[in-house]
Amino acid sequence: MSDEASPHHQLNELIRTRVSPRFFAPRPMDRETLALLFEAARWAPSSFNEQPWGFVFAMRDDRESFDRIFDCLVPGNQTWAHTAAVLMISVARLTFTNNARPNRHAIHDVGLASATMTLQATSLGLGVHMMSGFDMAKARTSLGIPDGFEPVAAMALGYPEAHANMPEKIRERALAPRKRKPLGDFIFRGRWGDPGNLAPVNPGPARGD
Amino acid sequence: MSDEASPHHQLNELIRTRVSPRFFAPRPMDRETLALLFEAARWAPSSFNEQPWGFVFAMRDDRESFDRIFDCLVPGNQTWAHTAAVLMISVARLTFTNNARPNRHAIHDVGLASATMTLQATSLGLGVHMMSGFDMAKARTSLGIPDGFEPVAAMALGYPEAHANMPEKIRERALAPRKRKPLGDFIFRGRWGDPGNLAPVNPGPARGD
Numbered sequence: 001m002s003d004e005a006s007p008h009h010q011l012n013e014l015i016r017t018r019v020s021p022r023f024f025a026p027r028p029m030d031r032e033t034l035a036l037l038f039e040a041a042r043w044a045p046s047s048f049n050e051q052p053w054g055f056v057f058a059m060r061d062d063r064e065s066f067d068r069i070f071d072c073l074v075p076g077n078q079t080w081a082h083t084a085a086v087l088m089i090s091v092a093r094l095t096f097t098n099n100a101r102p103n104r105h106a107i108h109d110v111g112l113a114s115a116t117m118t119l120q121a122t123s124l125g126l127g128v129h130m131m132s133g134f135d136m137a138k139a140r141t142s143l144g145i146p147d148g149f150e151p152v153a154a155m156a157l158g159y160p161e162a163h164a165n166m167p168e169k170i171r172e173r174a175l176a177p178r179k180r181k182p183l184g185d186f187i188f189r190g191r192w193g194d195p196g197n198l199a200p201v202n203p204g205p206a207r208g209d
Numbered sequence: 210m211s212d213e214a215s216p217h218h219q220l221n222e223l224i225r226t227r228v229s230p231r232f233f234a235p236r237p238m239d240r241e242t243l244a245l246l247f248e249a250a251r252w253a254p255s256s257f258n259e260q261p262w263g264f265v266f267a268m269r270d271d272r273e274s275f276d277r278i279f280d281c282l283v284p285g286n287q288t289w290a291h292t293a294a295v296l297m298i299s300v301a302r303l304t305f306t307n308n309a310r311p312n313r314h315a316i317h318d319v320g321l322a323s324a325t326m327t328l329q330a331t332s333l334g335l336g337v338h339m340m341s342g343f344d345m346a347k348a349r350t351s352l353g354i355p356d357g358f359e360p361v362a363a364m365a366l367g368y369p370e371a372h373a374n375m376p377e378k379i380r381e382r383a384l385a386p387r388k389r390k391p392l393g394d395f396i397f398r399g400r401w402g403d404p405g406n407l408a409p410v411n412p413g414p415a416r417g418d
Contacts, residue, residue, distance in 0.1 A: 111320020
């Protein structure tokens with residue numbers, strides 16, 4: 001008996017192989033590739049098609065801008081994010097453009113755009129590592145993010161480094177088994193807490209986050 | 210000269226063709242397929258791997274549960290969502306499990322999981338239409354969503370109906386050109402408002418949202 005499910009019931013390859021890289025190879029990203037990642041984000045859906053997302057990016061060779069974002073990261077993230085080809089901060093516009101009312105879905109929709117970008121990156125052999133560990137107030141000030149907008153996540157992008165080339169501590173973590181809750185913990189039928197009774201179909205990748 | 214970019218610079222097919230269907234074909238979804246969509250969501254990244262997402266679903270043939278979610282939708286969404294094979298509500302856990310501190314990224318990370326699920330659906334010929342138009346308070350009560358958790362979005366899933374089989378008003382909207390802001394409106398280099406100067410690479414799909 002094979003562990004492989006029928007082709008119809010495969011987890012999509014990009015979703016199955018996406019990881020948040022903990023170290024990047026010293027390979028620059030060209031501007032066309034970066035534009036394509038943003039193009040992917042652009043086509044994400046959003047509440048009332050508001051597209052409440054924004055991204056401030058810095059390429060590695062643009063040292064001043066790169067350091068400005070890098071300096072917002074918490075020290076734990078700085079230990080590896082210095083290898084990224086691009087750093088960015090995602091930003092949410094908190095009100096609707098046409099009536100200035102609060103957009104309750106702004107941050108959710110930034111997530112939709114960011115996940116879309118991440119899977120586009122995966123399809124090009126790149127990786128995106130999102131981070132909550134950064135100084136929001138500092139990002140707001142040093143990147144000039146205006147009132148009514150909120151810095152959401154820091155993101156490191158680049159070509160993932162081979163495990164053999166990683167510093168040992170980072171490699172250990174990258175090689176650790178991936179962990180996720182079972183479906184039964186978060187999928188409910190009809191009412192919160194009622195079992196969904198959906199059998200797991202396919203394992204994800206064995207390693208990385 | 211061709212409009213096609215080099216294969217390396219293609220927008221991924223799933224991202225390019227994803228739309229939020231406005232009407233679904235009368236084709237049921239099997240439980241294995243549904244499980245696979247949730248499996249895709251399960252492998253999304255999240256802040257501290259908290260996986261703050263939950264989903265309450267109802268399949269069409271489970272009428273009582275289906276109507277319970279359907280009744281939470283605003284009338285405008287009820288006009289078409291009755292054709293969905295599955296309705297669901299996404300839910301965010303607002304605090305971290307291990308220390309009960311607020312998780313500022315909970316709703317963002319529900320967005321990551323939902324976008325991942327949506328692209329998995331696209332890869333199986335299915336569509337997901339997320340809706341902000343539903344009664345949150347009613348969803349909380351009728352689905353029994355506990356304190357500390359928040360209903361985020363309603364979602365309709367199913368096999369998209371052919372344009373020819375849609376009611377005329379819905380078809381008109383489904384056939385309208387897709388609209389998105391240009392990259393220059395939301396991508397900035399180094400500082401908010403500074404032009405990214407990234408040329409658009411590839412058009413998205415011509416129709417749908």
